[in-house]
Amino acid sequence: MARILICDDEAGLRAVIKRYAVFEGHEVAEAGDGLEAIVLCQTEQFDMIIMDVMMPELDGFSAVKEIRKTSETPVIMLSARGEEYDKVLGFELGVDDYVVKPFSSKEIMLRVNAILRRLAKGASAKSDDKGHIVFEKDGLKADMTVYKVFIDGVQANMAPKEYDLLFYLIRNKNIAIRRENILTEVWGYDSFGDDRTLDTHMKLLRRSLGPYAHFIATLRGLGYRFDG
Numbered sequence: 276m277a278r279i280l281i282c283d284d285e286a287g288l289r290a291v292i293k294r295y296a297v298f299e300g301h302e303v304a305e306a307g308d309g310l311e312a313i314v315l316c317q318t319e320q321f322d323m324i325i326m327d328v329m330m331p332e333l334d335g336f337s338a339v340k341e342i343r344k345t346s347e348t349p350v351i352m353l354s355a356r357g358e359e360y361d362k363v364l365g366f367e368l369g370v371d372d373y374v375v376k377p378f379s380s381k382e383i384m385l386r387v388n389a390i391l392r393r394l395a396k397g398a399s400a401k402s403d404d405k406g407h408i409v410f411e412k413d414g415l416k417a418d419m420t421v422y423k424v425f426i427d428g429v430q431a432n433m434a435p436k437e438y439d440l441l442f443y444l445i446r447n448k449n450i451a452i453r454r455e456n457i458l459t460e461v462w463g464y465d466s467f468g469d470d471r472t473l474d475t476h477m478k479l480l481r482r483s484l485g486p487y488a489h490f491i492a493t494l495r496g497l498g499y500r501f502d503g
């Protein structure tokens with residue numbers, strides 16, 4: 276069971292998502308705007324936040340930016356706008372997923388449960404680690420144990436999903452990986468996989484890698500390969 280905060284100014288939408296979440300055994304708290312969500316995150320612990328973008332008082336992007344100062348709780352953003360700019364902004368703030376309205380509550384719960392499963396898997400793996408797993412090539416250094424990446428000795432400031440994507444590519448270096456496999460392994464879902472989500476994150480990752488972006492090769496009609 277997870278504690279989920281649903282933040283949306285539409286009470287009806289909150290009620291629908293809550294009904295599905297409670298049915299699956301999760302505990303739910305609600306907020307009607309960004310300010311209320313910030314206050315709740317300061318006083319309570321949540322395993323997941325579902326945050327709308329367009330809200331009165333304080334928009335979702337601003338709320339996530341404030342929450343990220345003290346919490347790394349996974350965030351799924353909801354928006355009626357599907358422009359790439361909005362998605363890039365959300366991912367740069369560290370959100371884990373971005374869903375464009377209209378959507379089904381079943382889709383939302385699939386995405387929620389996929390993130391929760393991935394987090395649980397990652398937590399169990401870390402408990403067994405006795406040393407750092409480090410990849411180095413030229414001026415790129417990736418410490419996959421402590422989630423740190425260095426470009427020519429300078430630590431890169433990357434969004435959480437960029438680390439997951441980079442480390443997955445590194446672990447499968449020199450292997451051609453299909454797009455659908457990346458979505459399934461990194462995002463944890465396939466039925467609702469969005470190619471635009473992968474493209475946006477790949478663009479952000481290449482930007483973060485700077486002079487070493489060429490390590491990621493695009494395989495047209497197939498996917499990607501990390502040349503390591």
